[in-house]
Amino acid sequence: TGSAKKDPGLSKSYIMSVFKHFAKTKVSTDVYPVLKEIMERYFDRLADDLEMFAAHAKRKTIEVEDVELLMRRQGFVTDSMPVNVLIEKYLPMESRKLLIPVATSGNYVIPKPRRK
Amino acid sequence: MLKRVPKTTLKSLMKKKAHIRVGTAADAMVELNVLLFLHSLAEEARTKAFEEKSATIKAHHVKAVSKVLVRNSARGCLGLN
Secondary structure: OOOOOOOOOOOHHHHHHHHHHHHOOEEOOOHHHHHHHHHHHHHHHHHHHHHHHHHHOOOOEEOHHHHHHHHHHHOOOOOOOOHHHHHHHHOOHHHHHHHOOEEOHHHOEEOOOOOO | OOOOOOHHHHHHHHOOOOOOEEOOOHHHHHHHHHHHHHHHHHHHHHHHHHHOOOOEEOHHHHHHHHHHHHHHHOHHHHOOO
């Protein structure tokens, strides 16, 4: 959908650095065009799924629980692999703070614990 | 140390239509999903490369494993239709 210029996607340096980080072996530079296309298809599907999950819950906003449901369906989140473990394993501190409730002074918890 | 994902780009990629909004922290969850996806892609591409006795991951290794993975993430669609 749309031309590549209109919708730039994630940067080459981001995609390649993350891929190389996880590959733990040499990565040929000709991998990038393939990765770029895969990521385009990945985000197309992701956007469709998230919009559908949100619409199913009669919302117009994509929420954390929609993405969690998606990851359950993708098989990343299972009963033996809870989402919080993945968050702690993969995400940098700043994103983790947004997702995992932490008690602060005065008995405030940030962010608000998610309802189940 | 991993790079941070550009937030505005990520948010625009998460939604196709303008009327859909992205809730607080939902983009952080998508960042996690991107990392998990690239992780499994990288691991399977490496396995594929080693199977073919190559120490370097090349384009065709990634292409070969991507077909299975994209089909796997298509499972996201099945339940609610």
